[in-house]
Amino acid sequence: MKKHVAALMVLFAAASWSMLFAGPEDDRMAFEKYFTSKFPETPKHDFINGIYSIDPPSREQWLEIEEFPPYELSIDAGRSAWEKPFANGKGYADCFGDGAVRGQYPYWDSGRKEIITMELAINECREANGEEPLKYGKGKLADISAYMSFMSRGQKINVIIPEDDPDALAAYERGKQFYYSKRGQLNFACIDCHGSGSGNLVRADRLSPALGHVSHWPVYRSKWGNMGTLHRRFGGCNRQVRAASFKPQSPQYRELELFLTYMSNGLEYNGPGARK
């Protein structure tokens, strides 16, 4: 009897400990399980296809679009930019090798104490070589990102939060808090639409599940009529609940990217993508 009580107490302590201190990996497993249970028809690896992973009619249309992908011009433009040397004779390859590096981003830089995204790294490569930084969000930067993402297709999402660096965990936690906090005049959190609301119709749009949300950027969106980065999308989703958006590559959006990408660890990068 005493033994049982002791065992129960240990169990209880362990359970409350893990509830108070659930780490990123516990978060990720719960996240993944939530969506794979909510959409049991969808194979886990297919969540990288956003709404098309859970909505067969729109998947048909999308598969047709993918036969002549609207992002192809952007990959080509990115490739040309990649091959054109900087004024100092160097090029992107001096920073990124063959460009197939998507799987290394985003990462926590313990020396600099900040999150490095691929788009940030592209501009830092340019500036280190005496070139002007490009505008974040769309345009030339999205083209280079599209080319590099294309070169990286099939790489695994694998964000690492270094355990020996509390600042890394704090940045992850801020991204997580952002994701789950309601904001804007309409008082919605990301998770309201892309968690419990995923699969529902909002006006003409069906809401995609959050799992896999980060895999396929930049995206050619028919509504935009051009390419946009993940942070451009973040901005759009903030503004549609009537919250002011943050700037692409702001600390807030980099933290959000770190958290959301961690949630998709183990899935594949398949950018660039096409969406409605």
Next chain:
Amino acid sequence: MMKKTILLSVLALVLSFSQVSANAEFEAAWKAADEKRMEAAAVGYEWRDTKKFLKQAKEAAEQGDLDKAMKLVAKAHEQSEDAITQQAREVHLWSSRVIR
């Protein structure tokens, strides 16, 4: 003749004083609302349209429509107060939504 002129100029003076004070009142209200907006922004919770309302308020005031201008300022101010309250609430509530 003389009396009438004096009366008119006194009237004009009073009117322009009240105009000046209404303008000053607007300027002060606008400044307070903009400070509230910055307070909301500082905690990362500014709403999308607040800045737009403040801009429209300035425009209305420039066109002499102080009534409209004051209404817009009040709307902007209220939005920022609500945003600040929302932030204070969410600091406690967000974790209840985490998928576990």
